[in-house]
Amino acid sequence: MPEMLAALSSIRTVEEMIAAFRDEQHCRRLLESMVWPDGRICPACGFKRSIALADRDTGKRRARPSLYQCSSSVCRFQFTVTTHTPLHSTKLPLRIWLKAMWLLLQSDKGLSSVRLAEALGVSQPTAWRMGHALRLMVARENMLAGTVEIDHFHLGGRPRKNPDDPPPGRGRKGQTNTDKTPVMAMVQRPTDVMPGTLAGDARAAVVTGLSARASERVIEAQIESGAHLMSDEWKAFMAIGESFAKHETVKHSSGEYVRDAVHVNSVEGFNSRVRRTIAGVFHHISPQHADLYFHEIGFRWSQRVVTGNVIRKTRHGRESVRALWSRVPPALQLPNVFRAATGRQMRRSQDGGIVIKSAVAVFG
Ligand SMILES: [Zn+2]
DSSP states (O other): HHHHHHHHHHHHHHHHHHHHOOHHHHHHHEEEEEEETTSOOTTTHHHHHHHTTTTTSSSSSOOOOOOOEOTTTTTTEETTTTTTSSSTOOOSSOOOOOHHHHHHSSSSOOHHHHHHHHHHHOOHHHHHHHHHHHHHOOOOOBOOOSSEEEEEEEEESSOOOOOOOOOOOOOOOTOOEEEEEEEEEEEESSSSTTOOOOOOEEEEEOOOGOOHHHHHHHHHHBTTTOOOEEOOOHHHHHHHHHTTTEEEEEGGTOOOEETTEEEEEHHHHHHHHHHIIIIIIISSOHHHHHHHHHHHHHHHHSEEEEEEEEEEEETOOOOOOOOEEOOHHHHHHHHHHTTOOTOEEEETTTSSSSEEEEOOOSSS
């Protein structure tokens, strides 16, 4: 159904979006074309042939439209497009879901559940769960590669001052004694600065205790060993860098921030985006759900494209090329969200929260 997706990409305004997501059957077909871009796949076994059960008698009752049955003789699983996705067993119409996703993807920094609830006319807890459904679907498992900048920071403002600590210097010395959440951030640099180039993937993860070993575990799980790492000279990074093909550092301690292509400007930009988003949009996040918010912020970071370049002179009179970015239109982000929906499952918990049953996509 490529023409359906082509029509989707022509949506520019909220009004056009509401018109496009008016009809429930149309929304279902749209969702099918996004979740199954290469044809229906059984979510239970991955078999590529299935039959539509629409209006057939399945014994107890007439089959729902858009109910399918796996053609594998050993499976015969019955499914719809939302089976084994975060939208599984939803009571909300799909048109509300699509509007929610569109609104979330349209904003630069995300929407709080209060704002989303207002816009959709649903309850705040429902909007909160919808936000988490998006966060779960945009988690990515591919390893970062190429040139990858790494950095660490603390979430939730400056660490508490402790008179017994040495004064914090530029290299974040003396910040070990803190109750803030330590986070590791990783950003893959885009391959070039030509217009049309997508921003690289970006990841963040809570690192309990920020020990060298915990940091190493996080980094090695996310970055290919053939990657070219860039970081500051934090001690743990020096050790971690040895397991990668190449590692270059900037000496923040001696005031060095850029040495030709060696810098951590992208990851520092990502860090401040994470901090500003959490402080400005989500206010407080539980460490338990922090990774979900990081998935969303990282996905937003990656859904940008170079639109042009400006040449800027540095303080030392050298010229540097600075890329100008613009957000990928939400209608084009939607297929990227839903292609990784199958396999990621969450349920509503007894207390109205969420339980994540599986965070790994099976296809896509
Ligand atoms: Zn099957």
